[in-house]
Amino acid sequence: MELRWIFSFFLLASSLYGHVSGKECTNIPTQLSSHTVRAQLMSTTNQTWKAQMLSYYHLNPTDESAWMDLRPRNLRNKEAPMEEFDWLMLYRSMKGFGGVNMRQQGRNFLDEVSLHDVRLDPDSMYGRAKQTNLEYLLLLDVDRLVWNFRHQAGLPAPGEPYGGWEGPNVELRGHFVGHYMSASAQMWASSHNQTLYEKMSSVVDALCDCQKKVGTGYLSAFPSEFFDRFEAIKSVWAPYYTIHKIMAGLLDQYILASNVKALQMVVGMADYFGNRVKNVILKYSIERHWTSLNEETGGMNDVLYRLYRITNDPKHVVLAHLFDKPCFLGLLAVQADSLSGFHSNTHIPVVIGAQMRYEITGDPLYKEIGAFFMDIVNSSHSYATGGTSVSEFWSDPKRLADTLSTENEESCTTYNMLKVSRNLFRWTKEMAYADYYERTLMNGVLSIQRGREPGVMIYMLPQGPGQSKARSYHGWGTKFDSFWCCYGTGIESFSKLGDSIYFEEKGTTPSLYIIQYISSSFNWRSAGVVLSQKTKSVYSFDPYLQISIRILTNQSTSQSSTVNLRMPSWTSLDGANVTLNDQNLPLPSPGNFLCVARNWTSNDNLTLALPLKLRTEPIKDDRPEYGSLQAVLFGPYLLAGLTSGEWDIKTGNSSSISDWITAVPASYNGQLVSLVQEANGKILVFSNSNGSITMEEWPAEGTNSAVHATFRVIFQDSNRPHSLATKKMKTKTATAQNDAILEPFDLPGMVVAHQGPSNGLAVSTAATADSMFSVVQGLDGRQDTVSLESSSQRGCFVSGGVDYSYSAGAKVRLICSSNSDVAFRRAVSFTPVSGLKQYNPISFVAKGAKQNFVLEPLLSLRDETYTVYFNVGA
Ligand SMILES: [Zn+2]
Structure with a gap:
């Protein structure tokens, strides 16, 4: 682990949350509840730092008084002997139960439709994203997935464990397997892929064997000693978070794939953990249990309410209630935006659980809690993508301008906020929730896969200027060695694209x-x-x-x-x-x-x-000095500008957005070209390297290098066919008809210009005679090459240097030669190929102060650097 990274991470975190007082309702300091920090603590060799961090663990007790009446009343008698712990009595005493006609309450809700009845068009953007995810689910191996569970249960464990956060020494191991069971059940319902059905059933079978072998109902990839630590308020990494995922996975296998065995397994787990919670309350106190909830417990309440809906067993609903973190829900119940400093993804699932409490009990308080929470996140804590959180936490409301960085918008929080808004829509049919759902699914979820590569996803979606999905702390993950929390939620998100x-x-x-x-x-x-x-596919020029x-x-x-x-x-x-x-x-x-x-x-x-209209949307920040920070949207599509950090837009006092943003016409795609030379087994491409032109190695798809190796060839004779296809290049002589300029893909309006014979070429802000080149048939005599002869210096040609033993990074020069030897003729001949970067069908050009920007949907970008927020000035 690079310390530099850790320190810069903490600098960022402490600059946002450096105030001394922390949340009473969560771990102090809050960094400890970050999954990223936990993973670092697990692997660090810096024992001093580790000890220091862990010394802060759970110093603050939960503030009980704010939320007294939510507790089961008969639990207040701490002297009650153990045998009097009666789940049924607790159930009857709980707020919201008994007096509410649940069926009556639920009647006006919209019903979700079964994923079995929805099929995405495989040729659509969503259908392709789903297919990519299916391919990933099929790549995962059953023995490797369940290795830690078998090992833990003392059963033979063939194969190798996976790496990353599923590694055999990582305290969170097993969480992804829970997500896998949910995702595969959803994907199976959405596709009826038989191979997946067999895989997921094998996972359930293997886990069933593990649970039977242990014999207590306990089912986990880590030892139950983790819960001893949890209950003793000692350091452990979110064991109930993982248990929630496993229980939810099994429940989804039952609900979506009718696996009855899976339901029995969840019931066994609920019994085991019910006993654990009961023992904590009886042996210590209810306070002790509430205090233990300061460690992340995921959506334990949610899964238990869902289980209760199936079993009607009062024990399940009481246990669910015991995971309704009162100190957090209490703040929402009194309608306080106190989110700043809370770990986002610890708490959104608690709200989802509270929403399930409303669905089951009809208690309107829990409807209000969900609505208020959604309202403050949406109005004060979310980016234009719909996503929320910075370095996994919430920051001050309407103060997002200085959170823009690489560590924005943990993908898990996006997944969970979608659940919150979906529930609210089902209850109210209010359009704002549907709008939120569409925006967040399209921009927050579709953005997290790397194109069509199965198993390559991100943790954070950077929102800072000039950032890239590839360059956050985690960057892109790998197929078998990441398994971050966001991989778990990621595989679910792409399995249930059809559910809303x-x-x-x-x-x-x-x-x-x-x-x-x-x-x-x-x-x-x-x-x-x-x-x-x-x-129909959307095009920017046909809005x-x-x-x-x-x-x-x-x-x-x-x-x-x-x-x-x-x-x-x-x-x-x-x-x-x-x-x-x-x-x-x-x-x-x-x-x-x-x-x-x-x-x-x-x-x-x-x-x-x-x-579809273009519009700008200010960042959620009420300080006047940040009033100029705006995102650009086209209908539901959030547009990102290709830039390495420049973000100034010049509107020139225009009243209409169409004065400074224009659609890229369809014809432009045919003008995009990359110029290639090949020698000695090397393929080099004509590229813009920070303003000077060099020959660079063939770039990987979806990178800045691919953008920088792409140019728009604009012939000055507008009647001339724009294509560089060689049959159009018959002429060997430079004529005005063949004069063209070369515009770098990501710098609309700029041109490539020479700087005199023997000198390098550079990117220039304005077209002059030196930026005009005649495109003629390649001097090497081949049919498929072209040469670029300077219009201002006839007889001088652009040379990539092949055959002069140039290598990657070599400057492209203007060479004037009278002897025209073979090496020269090859050095000035390029093979044009279609541009290594293409315009997205939804592409625009925005006028900038120092450069113009190509805009395209954030969801389509891979490693390219971009900005989401522009500094829009007159
Ligand atoms: Zn996550």
């Missing part, structure tokens, strides 16, 4: 809410129809989201049912159009649902054309 497109309202008239426009099909069983939704929804039914007399179409808040009525079988429908204003009730018949067709 459609929501159902059951009743006498079946009703469907379509809240996301994602190409997919849905088998709407209660209405007896299948919907096929097709969303409409175009959707068609076709109804298929075999029934001759299907009943009347209602389809509610979301009119997103980001669209406008100006140019919007929705038709049913080619008849225009009257439209509600954006932010509402368009309700279409009908006896649907086969081939009924709805079409939507929703205008």
